[in-house]
Amino acid sequence: MKTKKSAYTKKEIEGQPKLWQLVYNLILAEEQRIKDFLNPLFEQKDLEIILTGAGSSAFVGEAAQGLVQKNTGCLARAIATTDLVTHPENFFPDNNKPVLLVSFARSGNSPESVEAVNLANKFCSNIQHLIITCNENGELYKYTEANTETALAVLLPEEANDKSLAMTGSFTSMLLSVLLVCNKNKAGDLKSEVNKIIEQGKLTLDSYESLKEITHLDFDRVVFLGSGPMLGIARECHLKLQELTDGKVVCKHDSFLGFRHGPRAVTNEKTLVVYLFSPSNHVYRYERDLAISIGEDPRNIWSLSVGHKEDSAINSNLNLDLDFEKDQELNIVPATIIGQVLGYYKSLQLGLDPDNPSVSGAISRVVKGVTIYDYPENTKI
Structure with a gap:
């Protein structure tokens, strides 16, 4: 397109x-x-x-x-x-x-x-x-x-x-x-895993239309959840969607377990929760419990599941099975695309230019307006 x-x-x-x-x-x-x-x-x-x-x-x-x-x-x-x-x-x-x-x-x-x-x-x-x-x-x-x-x-x-x-x-x-x-390990030993994430990236991009449909839901806040290394990806996804929509969609990120301890209060009828599931079956058990709980919320909170085969108990609006493997460490790389695609299409839907979404100019490609001050020589180190 x-x-x-x-x-x-x-x-x-x-x-x-x-x-x-x-x-x-x-x-x-x-x-x-x-x-x-x-x-x-x-x-x-x-x-x-x-x-x-x-x-x-x-x-x-x-x-x-x-x-x-x-x-x-x-x-x-x-x-x-x-x-x-x-x-x-x-x-x-x-x-x-x-x-x-x-x-x-x-x-x-x-x-x-x-x-x-x-x-x-x-x-x-x-x-x-x-x-x-x-x-x-x-x-x-x-x-x-x-x-x-x-x-x-x-x-x-x-x-x-x-x-x-x-x-x-x-x-x-x-x-x-x-x-x-x-x-x-030598980089050559990781060839099969690199090939795997390339295929997972392509699989995610093949889901463009499904992800585009999700952005037409009437949400104005999005929560990205991840565990372990995927928590950093959740944070990147939250920033990506928020900056591409010029702050019109307010985003948060958290770990699955951490979300229970107060931050869940942010969810309402206009919230989309994105589950970036772990490939570890042990970790997934904790994540699944929270996802099921959110799915049972009487406010019918929207959700998008990423990583595992579809689970009817979670009741997500969309499930993207990226065929994550148990010992795969590089899976966090293709998972990042989710926030990018959601941000891109929501930006267009809001009438913004994804290349330069900041109407006010408050954010820029390279940060501006930062003055660096000399660190005081007499400060105790």
């Missing part, structure tokens, strides 16, 4: 399965260079990995955190640059503890992302940088070129550098990249 209003967004959403193949090919081709830099770090005692970025780039770290920690055996924390810049003393270790700062950046020019690198160098005496970016002209990429002993860049294919406001292919390609490189 072509529309005068959107030159890039739909194309960038649909191009993701092909893009993931390009990303995988890139990691395979550069694997030795990447492992020569990362493997000695992973072997250091007490290495701490900090995953950082701003906005959607921060959510890459949130989604990847648990899997990076599991697959490297190193402590991993997701901390947004927007937190690091204001309170570096709360997050950076003040001793000789080794730190790997992994920065995610579409443009590499966000003021907070550049300052987070500067602050890391100031606070940490044993610091290395991994920059995963989509822009070779960005400040972060240029930093790695000038600091080859302590910094390495993974420059993603040009197709990952989204032209539209909303991050789509850039988000999923950065997420896939970090999961591939922060893994003690």
Whole structure:
């Protein structure tokens, strides 16, 4: 479908399965260079990995955190640059503890992302940088070129550098990249799983019309639920739908278990709940219980189920079976498309331009209006 209003967004959403193949090919081709830099770090005692970025780039770290920690055996924390810049003393270790700062950046020019690198160098005496970016002209990429002993860049294919406001292919390609490189297995050993997510991505895109129908429901708030790594995807999906609709649809995210502890109060007759189910049967049992409870709500709350075979007890308006496999870790990558597609079609339905949905100009492709202030030299570290 072509529309005068959107030159890039739909194309960038649909191009993701092909893009993931390009990303995988890139990691395979550069694997030795990447492992020569990362493997000695992973072997250091007490290495701490900090995953950082701003906005959607921060959510890459949130989604990847648990899997990076599991697959490297190193402590991993997701901390947004927007937190690091204001309170570096709360997050950076003040001793000789080794730190790997992994920065995610579409443009590499966000003021907070550049300052987070500067602050890391100031606070940490044993610091290395991994920059995963989509822009070779960005400040972060240029930093790695000038600091080859302590910094390495993974420059993603040009197709990952989204032209539209909303991050789509850039988000999923950065997420896939970090999961591939922060893994003690060789990238070649993950070929079948990469092929699997490519097929799952295509399967999701084949459901365009069904997802489009969902957006015609009369909802004005959406809740995305996920568990573990999928919680970070729920947060990205909530932002995607909210920014593509210019805030006309208010969104939230939570874990399935966490949603019971108060946040469920947000649901009403105009709420759509999106279940991003886990491939783990053990986790799914907890998730299913909540979904059944919401399905029994007398207010007839709308819901969309993603991941498993249709379950009549859940009573969703739409079920997308993505054939998630029990031990599949990369499934969080294709699951991200759900929020993108819902956001795209709801944006069009509301008469907005998905490429530039912010009518007031309050949000932009690269954040504007941020002034970086020098960190006080006399502050106790």
